[in-house]
Amino acid sequence: MAHKEEETIMAIRRTVSLAALMLAMGSIPAFADVEAAKKWIDQEFQPSTLSKDAQLAEMEWFIKAAEPFKGMEINVLSETIPTHEYESKVLTKAFEEITGIKVNHQLLGEGEVVQAVQTQMQTNRNLYDGYVNDSDLIGTHSRLQSAVNLTDFMAGDGKDVTNPGLDLDDFMGKSFTTGPDGKLWQLPDQQFANLYWFRKDWFDREDLKEKFKAKYGYELGVPVNWSAYEDIAEFFSNDVKEIDGVQIYGHMDYGKRAPDLGWRMTDAWLSMAGAGSKGLPNGRPIDEWGIRMEEGSCNPAGASVSRGGETNGPASVYAIAKWDEWLRKYAPPGAADYDFYQSLPALSQGNVAQQIFWYTAFTASMVAPKSEGNNTVDDEGTPLWRMAPSPHGPYWKEGQKLGYQDTGSWTLFRSTPLENQKAAWLYAQFVTSKTVDVKKSHVGLTFIRDSTVRHESFTERAPKLGGLVEFYRSPDRVNWTPTGVNVPDYPKLAQLWWQNIGDVNSGAFTPQEAMDRLAGEMDQVMARMQQADEANNTYGGCGPRLNEEKDPSEWLGKENGPHAKLENEKPQGETIAYDELIKRWTENQ
Numbered sequence: 001m002a003h004k005e006e007e008t009i010m011a012i013r014r015t016v017s018l019a020a021l022m023l024a025m026g027s028i029p030a031f032a033d034v035e036a037a038k039k040w041i042d043q044e045f046q047p048s049t050l051s052k053d054a055q056l057a058e059m060e061w062f063i064k065a066a067e068p069f070k071g072m073e074i075n076v077l078s079e080t081i082p083t084h085e086y087e088s089k090v091l092t093k094a095f096e097e098i099t100g101i102k103v104n105h106q107l108l109g110e111g112e113v114v115q116a117v118q119t120q121m122q123t124n125r126n127l128y129d130g131y132v133n134d135s136d137l138i139g140t141h142s143r144l145q146s147a148v149n150l151t152d153f154m155a156g157d158g159k160d161v162t163n164p165g166l167d168l169d170d171f172m173g174k175s176f177t178t179g180p181d182g183k184l185w186q187l188p189d190q191q192f193a194n195l196y197w198f199r200k201d202w203f204d205r206e207d208l209k210e211k212f213k214a215k216y217g218y219e220l221g222v223p224v225n226w227s228a229y230e231d232i233a234e235f236f237s238n239d240v241k242e243i244d245g246v247q248i249y250g251h252m253d254y255g256k257r258a259p260d261l262g263w264r265m266t267d268a269w270l271s272m273a274g275a276g277s278k279g280l281p282n283g284r285p286i287d288e289w290g291i292r293m294e295e296g297s298c299n300p301a302g303a304s305v306s307r308g309g310e311t312n313g314p315a316s317v318y319a320i321a322k323w324d325e326w327l328r329k330y331a332p333p334g335a336a337d338y339d340f341y342q343s344l345p346a347l348s349q350g351n352v353a354q355q356i357f358w359y360t361a362f363t364a365s366m367v368a369p370k371s372e373g374n375n376t377v378d379d380e381g382t383p384l385w386r387m388a389p390s391p392h393g394p395y396w397k398e399g400q401k402l403g404y405q406d407t408g409s410w411t412l413f414r415s416t417p418l419e420n421q422k423a424a425w426l427y428a429q430f431v432t433s434k435t436v437d438v439k440k441s442h443v444g445l446t447f448i449r450d451s452t453v454r455h456e457s458f459t460e461r462a463p464k465l466g467g468l469v470e471f472y473r474s475p476d477r478v479n480w481t482p483t484g485v486n487v488p489d490y491p492k493l494a495q496l497w498w499q500n501i502g503d504v505n506s507g508a509f510t511p512q513e514a515m516d517r518l519a520g521e522m523d524q525v526m527a528r529m530q531q532a533d534e535a536n537n538t539y540g541g542c543g544p545r546l547n548e549e550k551d552p553s554e555w556l557g558k559e560n561g562p563h564a565k566l567e568n569e570k571p572q573g574e575t576i577a578y579d580e581l582i583k584r585w586t587e588n589q
Contacts, residue, residue, distance in 0.1 A: 033063045033097070033098050033099070033100065034056070034059070034060065034063065036094075036097040036098050037056060037059035037060070037062075037063065037098045038056065039097075040059075040094045040097070040098065041055045041056060041059065041435070044090070044094065044439065045094075045435055045436050045439050046439060047438050047439065047442075047455065047456075047457045048434065048435055048436075048437075048438050048439065049434050049437070049438055049449075049451045049452060049455055050434050050435060054434075055434075055435040057165075058163070058165050058433060058434065058435045059098055059435060061163060061164070061165070062098060062099055062163070062426065062429075062430060063098060063099060065160065065161050065163075065426060066098075066099035066100060066101055066161075066423075066426055069099070069100075069101050069419065069422065069423045069426070070099070070100035070101065071100060071101075072100075072101050072102070072419070072420075072423050073101075073102040073103075073104065074101065074102070074103055074104070074129040074130070074420055074423045074424055074427070075103075075104045075106065075128050075129055076103060076104070076105050076106070076128055076129060076130040076131065076132070076424060076427065077105075077106050077107075077108060077113055077116055077127075077128045077130075077131050077132070078105065078106075078107060078108075078113065078131070078132035078133075078189075078408065079107065079108065079109060079110040079113050079132070079408065080107040080108065080109060081190070081361050081408075081444065081446070082361075082364045082365070082443060082444045082445075083189075083190040083361075083408075083440065083443065083444025083445075083446045084105070084107055084132065084190070084408075084444075085107065086440060086443045086444055087105055087431050087440070088105040088106075088107055091105075091430070091431050091436065091440070092104075092105050092427075094430075094436075095427055095430050095431075099426065099430075101423050101426065101427065103427050106128075109341075110134075110259070110260065110263070110340075111258075111259035111260070113131065113132075113133055114133065114134075114137075114259075114490075114491055114494070115491075116128065116131070117131055117133050117137070117411070117491065118491035118492075120146075120413055120415060121140075121144060121146045121413070121491075124146075124415040125415065126413070126415050126416045126417065126420070128416075129412075129416050129420040129421065129423065129424040130410055130411070130412055130416075130421075130424030130425070130427065130428055131410070131411045131412075131413075132189045132190070132408045132409065132410055132411075133186075133408065133409065133411050134406060134407065134408055134409070134482065134483075134490075135173065135176040135177045135186055135188070135406075135407040135408075135409045135482045135483075136266075136406075136482050136483035136487070136490050136494075137186075137411075137490045137491070138176065138177060138178075138179055138185060138186065138482075138483075138484070138485060139483070139484065139485040139486065139487045139488055139489075139490065140487070140488070140489050140490045140491065141179070141185045141186065141411065142179030142180060142181060142183075142185055142485065142542075143298075143488055143489070143539040143540055143542045143543065144489070144538070144539065144540075145414075145540055146413055146414060146415070147185055147186075147411050147412065147413055147414070148185075148411075148412040148413065148414055148416075148421060149183050149184075149185060150183070150184045150185060150186070150187060150412070151183040151184045152183065153412070153421075153425070157418060157421075157422075158421070158422060158425055160422075161422045161425055161426050162425070162429070163429045163433065165433070165434065166429055166433075167434070168184070170434075170449045170450055170451050171187070171188050171432075171448055171449060171450075172188070172191060172447065172448060172449065172450050172453075172472075172477070173188040173191050173405070173407035173409070173448060173482075174188065175281060176188070176281060176405070176407045176409075176481060176482045177407065177409050179485065180298050180485050180542070185411070186407075186409030186410060186411045187409055187410040187428055187429075187432060188407050188408070188409045188410075188432070188448045189408050189409055189410055189428070189431065189432055189448065190361070190406075190407075190408045190444060190446035190448060191405060191406065191407045191408070191446055191447055191448050192359055192360040192361035192405070192406050192446045193359075193360050193403060193404065193405045193406075193471070193477070193480040194267060194268065194357045194358065194359050194360075194390065194403050194404045194405075194406075194480070195358060195360055195387040195388060195389060195390055195403065195467075195471065195480075196222065196223070196354070196355070196356060196357075196358070196387065196388045196389060196390045196391065197347070197354065197355045197358035197385055197386075197387055198222065198353065198354040198355075198385060198386060198388070199352075199353050199354070199376070199384060199385050200383075200384065200385060200386045200578060201384040201385075202236075202240075202243065202353055203220055203221065203353075203578070208220060208240060211235075211239065211240075212231075212232075212235055215235065215239070216231050216235070216573060218572075218573055218574070218575060219575055219577070220232065220235075220575065221575035221576055221577050221578065222388045222389075222575055222576050222577070222578050222581055223354075223391040223573070223574070223575050224391055224392070224574040224575060224576055225391050225392060225393070225394070225571065225573065225574050226273070226322065226356075226391050226392065226393040226394065226570075227394070227570050227571055227572065227573040227574070228391060228573035228574055228575050229354070229356055229391045230322075230326065230570070230573075231573045232250060232353065232354060233250030233251040233326060233329075233330040233353075233354070234250060234329075234330065235250060236248055236249065236250035236330075236353035236354075237249050237250040237251070237329070237330045238250075240353075246350070246351050247351065248351050248352065248353060249330060249331055249332045249351060249352050249353065250330045250352075250353050250354065251326050251327075251329075251330035251331045251352070251353075251354065251355070251356070252331055252332070252335065252343065252346065252347055252352040252354075252355040253323065253326065253327045253331055253335060253343070253355070253356075253357075254327075254335060254336075254338035254339055254340060254342065254343040255324075255327050255335065255336040255337065255338070255502075255505040256336075256337050256338055256339040256342075256502075257498065257499070257502030257505065257506070258339045258340075258498060258502075259494075259495065259498050260339050260340035260341075260498070261339070261340075261497075261498040261501055261502060261505075262494055262495065262496075262497030262498030262499075262501065263340070263494070263497075263498075264323075264340070264357075264501075265319075265320070265323075265497050265501055266288075266289055266483060266494060266497055267357075267404040267406070267483075268288045268401060268403050268404035268480075268481075269319055269323065269357065270288055270289070270290060270310075270311075270315065270316045270319045271283070271287075271288035271396075271400060271401045271402075271403075272319070272356075272357070272390055272391075272392055272393060272396070272402065272403060273315055273316070273318055273319035273322070273392070273393030273394075273395055273396065274315045274392060274393045274394060274395025274396035274397065274400065274563065275288065275290060275310050275313065275315035275316045275319060275395060275562075275563065276288050276290070276310065276315075276400060276401060277400070277560060278397065278399035278400050279399070279400075279401075280401060280478060280479065280481060281401070281478075281481035281482070281484055282401060282481060282483070282484030282485070282486060283400060283401060284486075285301075285308070285560055286308075286309060286310050286486075286560075286561075286562065287483075287484055287486035287487070288401055288404075288483070288484075289303070289311065289483070289486065289487055289493075289522075290303050290309050290310035290311030290312070290313065290316055290519065290562075291303050291309055291311070291486045291487060291522070292307065292308045292309040292310075292486075292547070293485075293486040298485070298541075298542035299542060299543065299544060299545040300486055300487075300488050300526060300543075300544040300545075300546075301544070301545060301546060301547045302523055302526070302544075302546045302547050303518075303519045303522040303523055303526070304516075304519040304520060304522075304523050304549070305519070305552040305555055305556060305562050306549040306550055306551070306552055306555070307523065307546055307547040307548075307549055307550075308547050308555050308561060308562070309519065309523075309562065310562035310563070311515060311518055311519035311522060312512070312515040312516045312518070312519040312520075313556065313562035313563060314395075314556075314562075314563055314564065314565035314566070315393070315395035315562070315563045316515055317511045317512050317515050318393065318394075318395065318569055319393065320501065320504060320511040320514065320515060321511040322393070324504050324505065324511065326356075327505070332346065332351065332352065336505055344362050344365060347366070347376070348365065348366060348368075348373065348374045348375060348376055349375055350374075350375025350376050351375075356390055356391065357390055357403075358387070359406070360387065360445070360446075360468055360471075361406070361444075361445075361446055363387075363445040363465060363466070363468050364443070364444060364445045366383065366385065366466070367381065367383060367464060367465065367466070369381050381464065382463065382464060383464065383465070383466040385466055386466045386467050386578055387466050387467040387468060387471065388467060388578060388581055389402060389403070389476065389479075389581075390402065390403050394566055394568070394569050394570070394571055395563045395566065401479065401480075401481055402479045402480065403479065403480040404480060404481070404482065404483075405477075405480035405481055405482055406482060407448075407482050408446075410424075410425075410428035410432075412424060412425060412428075432448060432449075434449070434451065437449050437452050438452050438455050438457065441453075441458075442457070442458075442461070445465065445468060447472050453469060453472040453473055454473060467582065470582055470585045470586055471585065473585070473586075474584075474585035474586075476585065488526065488529055488539060488542070488543060488544055489525075489529060489539075492525055492529075493522055493525060493526075496518055496521050496522060496525070497518065500514045500515070500517055500518040500521070501514060501518075523546060526543075526544035526546060527544070527546055529543045529544050530543050530544045530545060530546060
């Protein structure tokens with residue numbers, strides 16, 4: 001590590017030496033900015049994987065690289081999570097004082113961010129100079145070519161503003177932001193997984209363990225499959241019912257008819273049940289949306305079972321049916337009307353035993369002290385809960401994707417003027433730099449760098465974070481992946497999900513009816529993309545090429561086809577002791 005740091009300092013200092021020469025010649029103002037950098041390093045950017053000398057060398061590079069853009073003002077956009085709040089409130093101020101570039105870092109809901117990205121792509125108007133948008137759009141960006149290809153940018157127009165200490169190989173999510181062409185299209189800024197969440201203090205109670213085993217015949221523990229999750233949900237909701245005078249529930253989820261309901265499903269809910277093909281980071285030929293794209297091809301072939309897809313196949317319908325059933329039977333009253341943002345404070349009330357799918361982005365909120373209304377920590381602030389891998393459904397087989405990982409990533413667009421691109425790229429690198437990343441990660445707990453999650457400060461803090469550090473240090477983390485390249489145009493297709501799934505929650509459609517309609521609508525949209533690509537090369541030749549429709553029986557259960565319906569969708573429940581799980585994680589780090 002020390003040797004690598006010395007190389008980094010030397011590389012950065014070589015690029016900074018020119019600035020010293022220019023200063024001596026009087027061509028740039030005195031290094032008042034260095035004093036600002038020293039102040040921020042001493043007062044804010046600790047701890048760090050870099051020594052203070054290496055941090056200062058990195059900041060000196062930023063000062064020099066930013067000199068042509070001093071006094072400039074740029075606008076960037078991201079969704080509202082604690083990590084981005086820190087960037088918007090603290091790191092913009094630091095960046096301006098150190099580089100002289102003012103950044104207006106706006107925060108909006110995820111749906112509004114996707115809408116702004118889509119609008120800029122469609123109109124070629126420069127709404128923002130940079131976006132943190134999900135790597136779920138990698139299939140879109142690599143096809144439409146409206147985003148800046150960062151690999152080419154760093155070697156070309158952006159070479160003079162690319163940090164020699166960026167260390168791309170240190171980014172855990174780099175593979176998620178790499179297109180089928182092998183080029184980097186986005187730079188990870190924050191990363192979080194959907195994991196299982198449970199009240200370990202309740203699960204450890206001997207009286208409850210005895211009652212559970214007497215009823216179900218196996219140990220109360222972390223559920224390995226959906227059968228066990230359902231048994232545990234039923235047990236706490238209908239058998240335990242109350243703890244310390246408070247009515248409790250065995251499950252938590254949300255169902256409001258809103259865009260985030262769609263992401264609830266596209267964020268790998270179907271693949272957790274077992275829909276899709278084997279393969280990482282996303283199944284081929286069938287991904288977790290049920291979209292078919294053959295191995296070695298960049299052309300999606302359809303979502304419907306009749307075209308070889310799985311969006312309306314038995315595994316997908318099972319997944320939606322269980323979501324609806326559990327929400328009604330085991331979740332707190334009103335949960336069906338919650339959205340993504342409302343579901344979090346509901347969990348911190350302390351009346352829920354488990355949640356099958358919980359975003360680790362909210363770890364920072366769930367470790368808040370009792371004084372802030374968090375009833376899931378003890379008086380010392382130690383979590384009463386833990387996180388673990390989410391259980392899988394009966395259609396899942398070893399080698400399939402197990403869960404979703406969100407990788408919010410910096411994206412630049414070709415419709416942005418080059419000078420603005422360069423200034424935004426400097427800011428993107430600043431907020432993800434080794435100088436600031438450890439401190440930013442302590443605030444937001446959304447790790448992007450391997451070196452950060454292995455920093456000694458997180459070894460010390462790990463017991464207070466409920467398993468987050470152990471998960472991100474384990475090789476298991478690669479089994480949680482974002483939406484992949486099978487999805488040809490994320491904004492166009494994602495909006496179809498919540499509307500159709502919302503009709504299940506309202507009772508207007510059965511799960512089968514809703515998924516049939518969703519699959520059909522996705523195929524219709526992809527058919528229009530195919531026409532545009534064939535006529536105008538809109539998607540660079542990688543637009544959909546839909547299979548002709550066949551009788552579903554020709555696809556179901558066939559090799560590399562959608563799953564046939566199982567006779568038994570509730571096999572025996574299976575659990576694992578949490579301590580055994582953590583031991584497995586730590587031994588394999």
